[in-house]
Amino acid sequence: xLEADRLHLWRGERHVLRAVSVAVRAGExxxxxxxxxxxxxxxxxxxxxxLWPEEGSIRWCGRPIAADPDGYAxxxxxxxxxxxxxxxxxxxxxxxxxxxxxxxxxDAELAAMLSRVGLAGRAEAPLRTLSAGQRRRVAMxxxxxxxxxxxxxxxxxxxxxxxxxxxxxxxxxDHVDAGGLAVFTAxxxxxxGGRTRRLALA
Amino acid sequence: MSGARxxxxxxxxxxxxxxxxxxxxxxRVGELLQPVTFFLMVTTLFPLALSPEPxxxxxxxxxxxxxxxxxxxxxxxxxxxxxxxxxGTLEQLVLAGQPLAGLxxxxxxxxxxxxxxxxxxxAPLAASxxxxxxxxxxxxxxxxxxxxxxxxxxxxxGAALTxxxxxxxxxxxxxxxPLVMPVLIxxxxxxxxxxxxxxxxxxxxLLLAMLILAVTLAPLAVAAAVRxxxx
Amino acid sequence: xxxxxxxHRLASPPHVxxxxxxxxxxxxxxxALFIGYGFYGGLVLAPPDYQQxxxxxxxxxxxxxxxxSMLAYVTVAVAAAVGxxxxMKVAHAVAASAAxxxxxxxxxxxxxxxxxGKPMWGTWxxxxxxxxxxxxxxxxxxxxxxxxxxxxxxxxxxxxxxxLAIVGVVNIPIIHFSVVWxxxxxxxxxxxxxxxxxxxxxxxxxxxxxxxxxxxxxAALLCVRLRAEIIDRERTASWLRPIxxxx
Numbered sequence: 001x002l003e004a005d006r007l008h009l010w011r012g013e014r015h016v017l018r019a020v021s022v023a024v025r026a027g028e029x030x031x032x033x034x035x036x037x038x039x040x041x042x043x044x045x046x047x048x049x050x051l052w053p054e055e056g057s058i059r060w061c062g063r064p065i066a067a068d069p070d071g072y073a074x075x076x077x078x079x080x081x082x083x084x085x086x087x088x089x090x091x092x093x094x095x096x097x098x099x100x101x102x103x104x105x106x107d108a109e110l111a112a113m114l115s116r117v118g119l120a121g122r123a124e125a126p127l128r129t130l131s132a133g134q135r136r137r138v139a140m141x142x143x144x145x146x147x148x149x150x151x152x153x154x155x156x157x158x159x160x161x162x163x164x165x166x167x168x169x170x171x172x173x174d175h176v177d178a179g180g181l182a183v184f185t186a187x188x189x190x191x192x193g194g195r196t197r198r199l200a201l202a
Numbered sequence: 203m204s205g206a207r208x209x210x211x212x213x214x215x216x217x218x219x220x221x222x223x224x225x226x227x228x229x230r231v232g233e234l235l236q237p238v239t240f241f242l243m244v245t246t247l248f249p250l251a252l253s254p255e256p257x258x259x260x261x262x263x264x265x266x267x268x269x270x271x272x273x274x275x276x277x278x279x280x281x282x283x284x285x286x287x288x289x290g291t292l293e294q295l296v297l298a299g300q301p302l303a304g305l306x307x308x309x310x311x312x313x314x315x316x317x318x319x320x321x322x323x324x325a326p327l328a329a330s331x332x333x334x335x336x337x338x339x340x341x342x343x344x345x346x347x348x349x350x351x352x353x354x355x356x357x358x359x360g361a362a363l364t365x366x367x368x369x370x371x372x373x374x375x376x377x378x379x380p381l382v383m384p385v386l387i388x389x390x391x392x393x394x395x396x397x398x399x400x401x402x403x404x405x406x407x408l409l410l411a412m413l414i415l416a417v418t419l420a421p422l423a424v425a426a427a428v429r430x431x432x433x
Numbered sequence: 434x435x436x437x438x439x440x441h442r443l444a445s446p447p448h449v450x451x452x453x454x455x456x457x458x459x460x461x462x463x464x465a466l467f468i469g470y471g472f473y474g475g476l477v478l479a480p481p482d483y484q485q486x487x488x489x490x491x492x493x494x495x496x497x498x499x500x501x502s503m504l505a506y507v508t509v510a511v512a513a514a515v516g517x518x519x520x521m522k523v524a525h526a527v528a529a530s531a532a533x534x535x536x537x538x539x540x541x542x543x544x545x546x547x548x549x550g551k552p553m554w555g556t557w558x559x560x561x562x563x564x565x566x567x568x569x570x571x572x573x574x575x576x577x578x579x580x581x582x583x584x585x586x587x588x589x590x591x592x593x594x595x596x597l598a599i600v601g602v603v604n605i606p607i608i609h610f611s612v613v614w615x616x617x618x619x620x621x622x623x624x625x626x627x628x629x630x631x632x633x634x635x636x637x638x639x640x641x642x643x644x645x646x647x648x649x650x651x652a653a654l655l656c657v658r659l660r661a662e663i664i665d666r667e668r669t670a671s672w673l674r675p676i677x678x679x680x
Contacts, residue, residue, distance in 0.1 A: 074299020082290025367583030384611035
């Protein structure tokens, strides 16, 4: 389980996080809500270990994440504003490299995930030929293939069509039902049902 | 569930990173040829600026070839992490759950292969046109192979450090040039001795020592710099 | 634990601001005393060198400047390492304050070396190993300051330049060795000799006094710059209000 306790973080002169606390249990998704500039992305990047809070602690399974950053990173899958994919590689190659630096996975598993996100048969397509929405779906497949128990997703629903939102909620639901954890930011309500807890940042 | 199931060992993760870099390099082969083209152009400048007289050329050739190789491999470093930062793959590298220094080392190693090998192969062409005797070419190529390694690894630190700042094309060279001046000294000296028919072993051993130091220490600094730029 | 208290107090800007203020008058006093004796003894009392005549007297500025150019870089690197490892902001402020001082002393060492070179070699610049090393050190300083200037965000500037300073300090012995090696191949042994073992006491004592005085001067300048740097960095902090007046 993930516990962030009374985080404070300054960006230059701006006090972005003021005593923010989050706790996420296994089998739970947390929706970070709040207006622009409330620190949603900052909090997510702090939870991902990119930013160091000036005060407060982040614990994963009871241990401070600073004690074993690589181990914590291995338990985390992060989807940022950028997809983390290479435009010069095909969808299949992107998944191949990004998944297998984390865990062994066979080709059938990669292909199955691609068809799950609605891109069956597009494995050989260079990423630059895919639309923005299709690329986002490849990035989701990458998160789902990571095998990481903790998903940190920054605005995963933005600019997705209805079908893609359905695919994404399906992936998150399955992950959470299997005992996974998810923290995501979103402007609007998301159709995730009772598994989601909403946390509003002011 | 405290971590990912069945994690991958660092060597095989690093091999994936290396493989990806090589594949990306092959996809953008035109970009890959830019440093070596620049190198050949720079070495052409000197006979034009001075005189093509063979004895003069032979005297300055080691310095010219080494300065050209130094500058062209430095210029190639500007984009080393920039694309990865822009498309978010740098974040994925940091969050791979592997020691970051190991993964960036694999990435820099691939860059060395992609940029260094064409330079080493083009060097005899440039050197012969500057009246360097054929007997000195093996030493030149070996020296360049080692020296470009040092330049690429030390330069990668500068490339990672300049990522988060305002973009400035000269800044990277400003940071890295003083750090790699010993490479120029040892490399040009070894080549010069080979041109004169003396033993070039001293300079080459010193280059090898620097390479070992750079390969072991620079990735730690690169990893620290990458984390800083993502903050 | 008691031994660590001083270390933790060093991390507190108000504490550092206070103690650097308390040290400053004493540093200034002893700087004046030691440099005063060093210059008077070296420039007035010491006899002219039998070979270089009065030209050698520039050693009383050149040698301390060259020594400080190194000391300041090591100070920057050590402060930077402390700042990176313990995430101590005051240490970054020390590094930021020390670097321009070090660059100035490096420049001074080059300038005096060049002035010394004119009567000795008949030229303002010679590719002597020591001068060349000093020149590359100046380049390292300029790179460090340029990197610092390339960031809008101070925290990032601190950390990125810290990595560069550490890489630089690992490289300095290599650079120095390579330059000495290069120089010995091209023009034989170094011409300029500092502090010959046979130097008589009337020349040596003022030199040592000058070295100590310059070191204290560096410490004093560092205190002044550090206090200004702390005020700049902590300008929104409440402890500063009574000191700088209501903003």
